Amino acid sequence: MPAEDIVRSYLAALEEREIARAEAMLAPGHVSVFPGGARLSGPREVVAWAASRYRWVRKRIERVDAAGDTVYVLGTLYGEWPDGSAFEGIRFIDRFELRDGRIARIDVWNDLAEVRAAARAPQPAGG
Secondary structure, eight states: OOHHHHHHHHHHHHHTTOHHHHHTTEEEEEEEEOTTSOEEOSHHHHHHHHTTTOSEEEEEEEEEEEETTEEEEEEEEEEEOTTSOEEEEEEEEEEEEEETTEEEEEEEEESHHHHHHHHHSOOOTTO
C-alpha cells in the first residue's frame, strides 16, 4: 500500500476512535511528538493526553505530499473545546515517517494552544 494511503487510513481510524486498527499501522517503537514536546507512543496515549485539551477534533485535509516513506498532511482543525464552545480553521501540519510499511514517527504542528490562549485573553478596551 502506498505511504499516503497508509497515513490516510491511520488518520481515519484515529478520528473514528478505532484504536486497535490505528495501532496495527504503527511500527515497533513508534513515537508521536506534539507541540510543547509531548512524546506519545500510540493512539491510546494520544486520546488520553488530548482529553483535557478538547472534547473532539477533526481534520480538513487540504493537501498531502508524499516523498518515499515521508508524508506531510496539511490542513485545518475543527472541533469543540472542553467547555463546549466550537473552534475551526486552526492550521496543522503532520509529518509521518514510515518504515517497512508502518508508521514509525509522527511530528505534529498546530496552532491549537495559541488560538485557545487568544480566546481566553482579556480584550483591550474599545477594541
